[in-house]
Amino acid sequence: MQDCLFCKIVKREIPADIVFEDDQVLAFNDINPQAPTHVLIIPKRHIATLNDLEEADQTLVGRLPVVAAHLARERGFADDGYRVVMNCNDQGGQTVYHIHMHLMGGRRFTWPAG
Structure with missing residues (x-):
């Protein structure tokens, strides 16, 4: 967790273009956007992967x-x-x-995703 890029953004140790914040979640513009809008939405609490989720994480996620x-x-x-x-x-x-979570918008997307 100490080396986690997103945890450092949450702690304001690394700058980010923050577009939303509440007590549980932080959202910021992706530095390598794949669409006109490309925002990353993260829980402030570190959870490494989806495989690490527990029942208690349902509300947060x-x-x-x-x-x-x-x-x-x-x-x-x-x-x-x-x-x-x-x-x-x-x-x-x-x-x-x-x-x-990646939020991408402002253009048409195709399927399959790639």
Whole structure:
């Protein structure tokens, strides 16, 4: 956890373009955006991967899509549509081992994702 990039952002040890914060969740613009809007939404408490979730984490993790929907409405693309993604471990595309949700919007997405 001491070397976790996202934990350092939560502690304000590393700067980020923060777009939302409450007592449980932090959201900030991705430094390598894949869409006109690309926000990372993270729990402030460190949880490395989806595999590390426990029953007690349901409320905290359930907050992530609520924040994503709020940000999509706020930015004006909720009705047109958007993508939310959570990756798990290396083959799932996870590069930072602190669970996070990607909110991407402002363009059309295709399937399969890649």
